[in-house]
Amino acid sequence: QEVDDDALYLMTLEQNLHTTIESDLLSIFPNLKGSSVAKLKQLLKFIAHAAPFVPNWKKIQTVTEVPDNRTLKNYFRHLQDADLIQCLDSAAQKMSQMEHPDKIFLNNTNQLYAIGSLNPAMGTLRETFFLSMLKVNHQVQAPKTGDFLVDGKRPFEIGDRKKTFNQIKDHGQSFLACDGIEIGSGNRIPLWLFGFLY
Numbered sequence: 001q002e003v004d005d006d007a008l009y010l011m012t013l014e015q016n017l018h019t020t021i022e023s024d025l026l027s028i029f030p031n032l033k034g035s036s037v038a039k040l041k042q043l044l045k046f047i048a049h050a051a052p053f054v055p056n057w058k059k060i061q062t063v064t065e066v067p068d069n070r071t072l073k074n075y076f077r078h079l080q081d082a083d084l085i086q087c088l089d090s091a092a093q094k095m096s097q098m099e100h101p102d103k104i105f106l107n108n109t110n111q112l113y114a115i116g117s118l119n120p121a122m123g124t125l126r127e128t129f130f131l132s133m134l135k136v137n138h139q140v141q142a143p144k145t146g147d148f149l150v151d152g153k154r155p156f157e158i159g160d161r162k163k164t165f166n167q168i169k170d171h172g173q174s175f176l177a178c179d180g181i182e183i184g185s186g187n188r189i190p191l192w193l194f195g196f197l198y
Contacts, residue, residue: 013114017044020082029078039064040075044084048116051124052088053104076104083107086131091141091149102142108132126158126179126191133194146174158191 021040026032032040042064047053055076057069066072079085087101105128106112112120112128127147134140134150143149146168148156155171157163161180165187168174178184179191 010110010114013110017084017111017115020084025078025082028081032078036075039066040078043075044079045115047079047085047104048106048112051105051112051116051120052127055101055104076101084111086135088131088140088142088148091143091152105131122160122179123158126177130156130158130177130191130194133197136198145170 018041021044022037025040026037043060046060046063057072060066061069061072064072066075076085076087080087084107086105086107088103088105090102105124106116109120109125109128109132112125130148131140134148138150139152141149141152143155146155147158150156153173155168155174156177157165157168157174158177159179161178163176163178165174165176173187175187175189177189177191177194181188181190184190184193
């Protein structure tokens with residue numbers, strides 16, 4: 001049976017993700033063992049199926065059978081160092097991202113298809129895309145209201161063409177990043193435009 005280009009691409013991407021863990025990370029962190037590599041793969045899959053992933057360290061420890069919290073956080077840090085995941089910390093906290101990240105996303109939307117679901121939630125795709133485009137040159141955090149806070153002062157809500165300002169109406173300078181529109185107006189910006197920031 002012939003494999004179409006999309007399927008071949010996703011298969012190749014998944015193999016590359018495994019190579020990153022099995023080879024690249026091991027060359028940087030030679031103390032990682034075979035069991036650690038297996039746990040890193042398990043964690044990446046775990047995140048992929050739950051993204052955006054709100055970490056509950058106790059639950060993750062139980063599911064993955066990682067013996068202690070410190071080791072588990074080190075695994076997440078390795079995945080972040082390898083650009084396999086992106087962590088979003090709360091705008092209200094001062095601690096490092098990996099100590100108390102508010103949400104954890106995969107690094108990009110292609111990974112959602114390769115190691116997650118062939119039909120990922122549209123909201124997850126939009127948010128992952130937005131974060132992956134903005135994080136390169138901007139500080140992005142999780143605000144109390146809205147989806148993202150950019151550079152500590154610009155709240156964004158991500159959604160489709162029907163998205164309203166209701167969730168962020170109390171912020172003076174807030175924005176909508178909307179999928180499904182070609183032209184923006186005012187503080188309503190087409191989501192696709194953020195692709196030019198990368």
